[in-house]
């Protein structure tokens with residue numbers, strides 16, 4: 568058991584407080600990672616705001632990188648001192664989804680109320696998203712981490728844990744985009760910019776970014792978008808289709824806004840598909856006309872965490888980063904200390920930020 572500092576959510580919608588909390592050591596199959604960096608994701612903010620409910624008090628944070636500082640029994644291929652990316656993808660390895668090679672859909676539940684965290688006086692403290700990385704250290708299952716070379720900067724590496732794999736994977740794994748196809752990416756935020764660079768890596772012909780902000784459309788172009796369309800214009804799919812000369816083979820919805828979901832099929836070519844990535848609040852409903860999609864072979868498909876297999880996908884992304892073909896440093900808009908986490912969250916909420924990263928050392 569060690570005492571560490573963590574940013575704790577005691578009440579939805581209230582600022583996080585920096586508390587001393589207890590973290591037990593790694594048990595069978597688990598490792599302890601001393602974190603160097605954790606990024607703030609919009610999912611953390613939705614949880615903090617109460618959008619998805621859940622147990623309190625809780626420690627959020629799930630895009631992290633650091634150094635293995637303790638290893639439980641039965642851990643294979645990882646030892647103290649290794650640099651790792653820590654993800655929230657806790658896959659049991661045994662259920663039918665895991666056996667089929669879809670670990671992001673693992674059906675074995677994880678009970679974060681009985682995880683490695685406790686409050687300073689021994690009370691319940693929820694390890695959110697099987698991670699709890701707004702903290703100096705985490706204890707996670709060995710399958711949640713991927714070893715990386717020690718010289719990869721940890722702030723860049725942390726982004727690989729969620730935003731990057733979600734966006735790039737939506738294009739490569741979920742849409743299975745082929746070279747020469749056309750893509751529309753709705754939302755040019757943290758995930759959207761990665762869907763754009765995924766489309767560039769896949770060899771897309773036209774990559775149309777759609778966003779409410781002119782400034783974000785400009786940033787999108789530096790990540791590989793060939794065209795930008797303001798979401799605020801009337802029937803924005805017309806401008807997108809004009810840029811492509813046709814409809815899109817894939818539309819990646821990276822925002823949780825219902826109008827974005829309702830409009831997404833309008834951008835499609837016959838036979839195209841909408842990849843659903845952005846997460847609206849629970850209970851939000853979208854309206855669309857199934858007949859229009861059935862008649863021309865269109866579809867909608869959810870993609871969780873880019874349908875990644877982290878042990879397969881994170882190493883190639885790290886290599887692409889090393890070669891300068893996957894942008895990570897350019898995604899970071901600010902670096903903060905754990906004590907500044909509420910300011911960093913406010914900055915992310917303001918919409919101007921790409922990714923804000925908490926640095927621990």
Ligand SMILES: [Zn+2]
Pocket residue numbers: 608609610611629630729730
């Ligand atoms: Zn995330």
Ligand SMILES: [Zn+2]
Pocket residue numbers: 658659660661662663664665666672673674675
């Ligand atoms: Zn499983």
